[in-house]
Amino acid sequence: MQPNSTIMLVVLLLAIPEHCNEVVFDLYWGYPSNGRDYLDASCLMFNGQQFNNLCDYRHRNHCTAIRHSGDVMDDLNRKGHHTMNVTLKNMPSNVTHLFFTLSAWCSPNISRYPNPSLKFYEASNPGKDLCKTTFQHAGSYQAVVMCSLSRGMYGRWEIFGSGKCSAGNAKNYEPLQTTIRSLIAQVFNTICNLIRIQNIHRCIVCIQ
Numbered sequence: 001m002q003p004n005s006t007i008m009l010v011v012l013l014l015a016i017p018e019h020c021n022e023v024v025f026d027l028y029w030g031y032p033s034n035g036r037d038y039l040d041a042s043c044l045m046f047n048g049q050q051f052n053n054l055c056d057y058r059h060r061n062h063c064t065a066i067r068h069s070g071d072v073m074d075d076l077n078r079k080g081h082h083t084m085n086v087t088l089k090n091m092p093s094n095v096t097h098l099f100f101t102l103s104a105w106c107s108p109n110i111s112r113y114p115n116p117s118l119k120f121y122e123a124s125n126p127g128k129d130l131c132k133t134t135f136q137h138a139g140s141y142q143a144v145v146m147c148s149l150s151r152g153m154y155g156r157w158e159i160f161g162s163g164k165c166s167a168g169n170a171k172n173y174e175p176l177q178t179t180i181r182s183l184i185a186q187v188f189n190t191i192c193n194l195i196r197i198q199n200i201h202r203c204i205v206c207i208q
């Protein structure tokens with residue numbers, strides 16, 4: 001494995017300031033030509049590499065720290081809408097990574113949903129997009145891992161952009177879990193190992 005190519009898999013976008021407590025993942029999509037369908041916004045939670053919890057349209061209250069809007073469908077304008085509001089201070093300590101994904105429900109790939117738009121922002125600052133990752137490259141895939149929140153130095157949350165394409169959807173998260181596990185294994189451990197040289201504290205948090 002080339003160290004440089006692993007690093008390119010995710011990009012640290014920023015550390016969330018401590019006072020910031022709520023982030024919102026806000027997704028709109030158009031209906032495919034054959035009618036109402038869903039581009040699901042989901043959050044998969046991990047403790048290290050171990051899958052821990054799930055929030056999606058069907059599991060809206062599985063994690064008390066996340067509120068999922070459920071399906072908000074506008075049949076007249078042929079638009080779907082999902083939001084997830086994440087209260088970071090309520091996140092159980094056994095959740096170290098939150099991965100936010102989009103996935104096609106009935107359609108075979110993401111390109112079938114016209115004009116999707118995603119905003120990921122602090123509730124107190126909706127104008128500033130925290131996830132600069134686009135998903136134009138993901139059209140031929142069933143799912144894409146957009147970004148993640150990970151516990152970083154001194155327990156502060158950090159946002160990583162990913163854009164990693166995957167199979168899997170809300171009927172079967174198994175392929176997405178596999179993709180995410182390999183991201184965690186390759187990227188977060190690598191970053192951690194690199195950072196260990198410079199900052200021992202950070203690595204204790206990562207490797208635990």
Ligand SMILES: *[C@@H]1O[C@H](CO)[C@@H](O)[C@H](O)[C@H]1NC(C)=O
Pocket residue numbers: 051052092093094
């Ligand atoms: C994580 O912790 C919560 C309570 O803080 C507990 O309900 C849950 O079962 C734990 N999950 C795992 C997978 O250990």
Ligand SMILES: *[C@@H]1O[C@H](CO)[C@@H](O)[C@H](O)[C@H]1NC(C)=O
Pocket residue numbers: 024067068069083084085123
């Ligand atoms: C999520 O946060 C946004 C922005 O603060 C708010 O407009 C929306 O009503 C919230 N949704 C839920 C389900 O709490």
Ligand SMILES: *[C@@H]1O[C@H](CO)[C@@H](O)[C@H](O)[C@H]1NC(C)=O
Pocket residue numbers: 108109111112139140141
């Ligand atoms: C998406 O799936 C449709 C239907 O199977 C197919 O015709 C189309 O070529 C696919 N698009 C891409 C970009 O792979």
